[in-house]
Amino acid sequence: MHGIPRKAPTQEERDGSSIKAAKLRDLQSQLLHFHYNKIYTKEAIEISAQLLESNPEHYTGWNYRKLAVQHLLDRHQENEVDSELPQSVLDEELRLVENALKRNFKAYGAWHHRKWVLSKGHSSPDRELRLLGKLQKLDSRNFHAWNYRRFITELKKIPDEDELQYTTDMIYDNFSNYSAWHNRSMLLSKLLEKRAKGYDKTENVLSEEFEFVRNALFTDPDDQSGWFYHLWLLGQTLKREPLVISSSPPHGSNLSLSIDNPDCQPSFSKIYHQSKERTFPLILYFSEAVVGVSSSTVTVEFDYDGGDGLIWHPLSANKLGFSQAWLAYIKYPHDSLESCHVKVTVAQFPGIISSSGMPCSQSCFISFTASVCSNNQEHSKVQTTHKISWNEENFKAHSTHPEDANLLASLCKLNITKENMPTTPMLCIETISNEIACSRELLSSSNCKIGKLILARLLVAHNTLMTYGCMDSITEAHYEEILALYHDLMKMDHAHIGYYEDEYSLVVMKQLTSNTESLLKLCGNYEELSLPSISSYTCVRLKGLSLSRVSCMEHLLWVQMLDLSHNKLRSIEGLEALQLLSCLKLSKNRFSSFTALEPLKMLKSLQVLDVSYNEIGAHSIDTRRYMCSSPLNSTTGSEWQLKRFAEEDADMKHFWDAYLLFKDLNLVQLDIVGNAVVDERLKAFLVKLMSALKWFDGESCH
Amino acid sequence: MGELVVEKHIKYIISIEKKKDDFASVVMEHLRLNGAYWGLTTLDVLGKLDAVDQDEVVPWIMQCQHESGGFGGNIGHDPHLLYTLSAIQVLALFDKTDVLDIEKVANYIASLQNEDGSFSGDIWGEIDTRFSYIAICSLALLQRLDKINVEKAVEYIVSCKNLDGGFGCTPGAESHAGQIFCCVGALAITGSLDHVDKDLLGWWLCERQVKSGGLNGRPEKLPDVCYSWWVLSSLIMIDRVHWIDKKKLVNFILDCQDKENGGISDRPDDAVDVFHTYFGVAGLSLLEYPGLKAIDPAYALPVDVVNKIFLTK
Numbered sequence A: 001m002h003g004i005p006r007k008a009p010t011q012e013e014r015d016g017s018s019i020k021a022a023k024l025r026d027l028q029s030q031l032l033h034f035h036y037n038k039i040y041t042k043e044a045i046e047i048s049a050q051l052l053e054s055n056p057e058h059y060t061g062w063n064y065r066k067l068a069v070q071h072l073l074d075r076h077q078e079n080e081v082d083s084e085l086p087q088s089v090l091d092e093e094l095r096l097v098e099n100a101l102k103r104n105f106k107a108y109g110a111w112h113h114r115k116w117v118l119s120k121g122h123s124s125p126d127r128e129l130r131l132l133g134k135l136q137k138l139d140s141r142n143f144h145a146w147n148y149r150r151f152i153t154e155l156k157k158i159p160d161e162d163e164l165q166y167t168t169d170m171i172y173d174n175f176s177n178y179s180a181w182h183n184r185s186m187l188l189s190k191l192l193e194k195r196a197k198g199y200d201k202t203e204n205v206l207s208e209e210f211e212f213v214r215n216a217l218f219t220d221p222d223d224q225s226g227w228f229y230h231l232w233l234l235g236q237t238l239k240r241e242p243l244v245i246s247s248s249p250p251h252g253s254n255l256s257l258s259i260d261n262p263d264c265q266p267s268f269s270k271i272y273h274q275s276k277e278r279t280f281p282l283i284l285y286f287s288e289a290v291v292g293v294s295s296s297t298v299t300v301e302f303d304y305d306g307g308d309g310l311i312w313h314p315l316s317a318n319k320l321g322f323s324q325a326w327l328a329y330i331k332y333p334h335d336s337l338e339s340c341h342v343k344v345t346v347a348q349f350p351g352i353i354s355s356s357g358m359p360c361s362q363s364c365f366i367s368f369t370a371s372v373c374s375n376n377q378e379h380s381k382v383q384t385t386h387k388i389s390w391n392e393e394n395f396k397a398h399s400t401h402p403e404d405a406n407l408l409a410s411l412c413k414l415n416i417t418k419e420n421m422p423t424t425p426m427l428c429i430e431t432i433s434n435e436i437a438c439s440r441e442l443l444s445s446s447n448c449k450i451g452k453l454i455l456a457r458l459l460v461a462h463n464t465l466m467t468y469g470c471m472d473s474i475t476e477a478h479y480e481e482i483l484a485l486y487h488d489l490m491k492m493d494h495a496h497i498g499y500y501e502d503e504y505s506l507v508v509m510k511q512l513t514s515n516t517e518s519l520l521k522l523c524g525n526y527e528e529l530s531l532p533s534i535s536s537y538t539c540v541r542l543k544g545l546s547l548s549r550v551s552c553m554e555h556l557l558w559v560q561m562l563d564l565s566h567n568k569l570r571s572i573e574g575l576e577a578l579q580l581l582s583c584l585k586l587s588k589n590r591f592s593s594f595t596a597l598e599p600l601k602m603l604k605s606l607q608v609l610d611v612s613y614n615e616i617g618a619h620s621i622d623t624r625r626y627m628c629s630s631p632l633n634s635t636t637g638s639e640w641q642l643k644r645f646a647e648e649d650a651d652m653k654h655f656w657d658a659y660l661l662f663k664d665l666n667l668v669q670l671d672i673v674g675n676a677v678v679d680e681r682l683k684a685f686l687v688k689l690m691s692a693l694k695w696f697d698g699e700s701c702h
Numbered sequence B: 001m002g003e004l005v006v007e008k009h010i011k012y013i014i015s016i017e018k019k020k021d022d023f024a025s026v027v028m029e030h031l032r033l034n035g036a037y038w039g040l041t042t043l044d045v046l047g048k049l050d051a052v053d054q055d056e057v058v059p060w061i062m063q064c065q066h067e068s069g070g071f072g073g074n075i076g077h078d079p080h081l082l083y084t085l086s087a088i089q090v091l092a093l094f095d096k097t098d099v100l101d102i103e104k105v106a107n108y109i110a111s112l113q114n115e116d117g118s119f120s121g122d123i124w125g126e127i128d129t130r131f132s133y134i135a136i137c138s139l140a141l142l143q144r145l146d147k148i149n150v151e152k153a154v155e156y157i158v159s160c161k162n163l164d165g166g167f168g169c170t171p172g173a174e175s176h177a178g179q180i181f182c183c184v185g186a187l188a189i190t191g192s193l194d195h196v197d198k199d200l201l202g203w204w205l206c207e208r209q210v211k212s213g214g215l216n217g218r219p220e221k222l223p224d225v226c227y228s229w230w231v232l233s234s235l236i237m238i239d240r241v242h243w244i245d246k247k248k249l250v251n252f253i254l255d256c257q258d259k260e261n262g263g264i265s266d267r268p269d270d271a272v273d274v275f276h277t278y279f280g281v282a283g284l285s286l287l288e289y290p291g292l293k294a295i296d297p298a299y300a301l302p303v304d305v306v307n308k309i310f311l312t313k
């Protein structure tokens, strides 16, 4: 029941209601009787009409009508008399639907019945359009009517251009009509796709649309009708080809490989990598999620071995195979080797495609050198038997060494030359710049939420267009203005503060990482003072920044140790790209379940994890339950089935989310204290599950 | 405002069964099985399912089953997916799905899948993504998803995705919170949430919250307690529920209670009904209101019922 006032009915009303109820009950039981006994007499059909006019939701009643119509038409065909009959029968049905809709405009059964009658081929689309014209005037937002309109226009093959004009008229009539804006976005995107006549200059169309929606937005800034249309337009404007924006190892770097630990003091001048499996990870990071990265779209050449047959894996849990980061393992050469060149070419093949369907057509070239030093000392055990303390005095900042700035810059930069830098269509930048100017002006007279949000989004879009993912490529990047806008929004629209905090975090991450100077301030080396120098890591500290989300992983691919503690993180999607990450600190955040940590499963080198003092187990509703692989959404598959009947069943079922997270991690050190979920049973379960674990909540185990 | 008047709501739910004579209940007779699901799930979330004698409910449900395997909304009514799901859900509440001829029910549902992956609600061919959700949810609860072409079912749902990130009932149809719940729920159950643009849809959904704290179902519409379920469960499944003010929503729902006679209405001071009572209580459960059983956002059943089926059975 909707919109009926709550009040005790008067005796009169009660009597009236029970008379109506008795009448309706009688009609309903008669209908069921006729339906059951297949009685299609004139009287029976008349009773069903009475019923449906007073209760249009009675679906069995509509089913009965269809059977009755079918019966009458069949009989007519057999007897071949009274050629007017089919038309009059179907007209009667159309009349009944109209009456039923008068009672309840939203009765699904009535609308479907009309479609069914039409499928018998006896009404004219013009008559239907006239009816719709009438109904849509009465309720311009009724989605049944809009659906029916799309059904009829398709049936009548009315051109999209005409229907676009219809939405223009509707919006001019009253711009507060989300249904019309919605239909406009559907029609326009079809037309843009077809590039039909007059639509070949996409940007032109887009800037006209921007103006159209801007007028609506600022006329009544509280009316949401145009809000989502604006965001969609912005997305259309930013649509572009995906391209490689960074890699690991980075272009121009020296990679020092060893089977054990390197002997020398690491610094940014060289990257060290050790692996018992004699492989190192090669990562390509794209501007957006793509599919199609394979040995036929990416060529890898190196001196000591043929590079073909590399297998590329998407570094993402995305089930559709789309990923921004792609990983392949390259084998070490067998012998010691002084500088061997590795060349990676992402060729101009069709084949790498973004999720919006754009192909990657810019070729990209990355080269680095690898050298192998053999090392006979057995060091590999040392680091794993000592605890990482994360103590402040163990960090050595790099900003004090001026030469490091250059080295870091080379670490983060990709070799994008003028030639292979994709050109951003000028018109596109002009459109956005113009919108920025207009929004600023309109905001100066009306201090509205949507105006601020739109300006912030336009500025972010402008940055994206200007930088294309490269570091240090723009000097003036509006960050302070964007952050100030989000600050205002948090204050003026407190109910949606969570949304603005997330957007704010993305901008902060970008501001911090896309500029060498600011990134340098965050990074350094970590060395356990009590340990030999070999346990040194290149470390980035992003703690206490109020981050609720992470992003910009393309600038951090080389990080081995990452401190994200004392933030507001709830999820860590994207972190899976950091394949060199060994130590991760996530303490004092807002993670509320093990399922929220799922991206960690892909970090094969992760050894030290601190998730202490979060909210794991503190909530009755798990918001990540359906975003991760779980037995609830049939994505764990046979793996779970197999284990189902194993001995340790009870614990495994109880801690299924912890089990699915930790079973594939090779953790040496885990801190989990300060979460509601922690008890002796969980501890015992985890210690048993992870055989490599040495330190659990600061204490030695195994 | 104040707090949830649990005892009153329990009394209200139980009393509905007894007043079958007023017009409102006669109009609803054809969907009594939906009503049973709303009422019984509410009782379970309130911790009082045992107030109902399942030996009365279960045989009645089985009498609603048609020879095709599908269930009608009441005895004598035609079978339809809408009521088949309710039947399965109520039986799941009582842990009684074993009274079903599972093969037969699953075949009925599977027979309604069309060539393009969509589902009809019954033999008369109305197509709607609501029916996609119902088919997928029902078969998952029966652990018979293998009966249908899941890939095509997902493909069809994705074809109903709009440029605002939401979903409509057929391709091209406007986004609507109820429809979004169905599509997001079906994608969640099939592990296909990667098809959802979570930030885009999340913003649309979180903007359903209006000044009073209540949620509406489409832009520029009035808030309504039933959207506390459709919007909220969708936001939870895509992990964006922190984008709304939960406290304000709790207060809106509590404001819609009839504190004298029990029951919850669409808006403050409107007439209560079992439908909105269920959505109000389920919404409060999703908001982690103290003392309520947790409800699962995708299967719309208490978490313990769902876990029992998928984790321990």
Ligand SMILES: [Zn+2]
Pocket (backbone or CB within 6 Å): A002, B224, B225, B226, B227, B266, B276
């Ligand atoms: Zn409602």
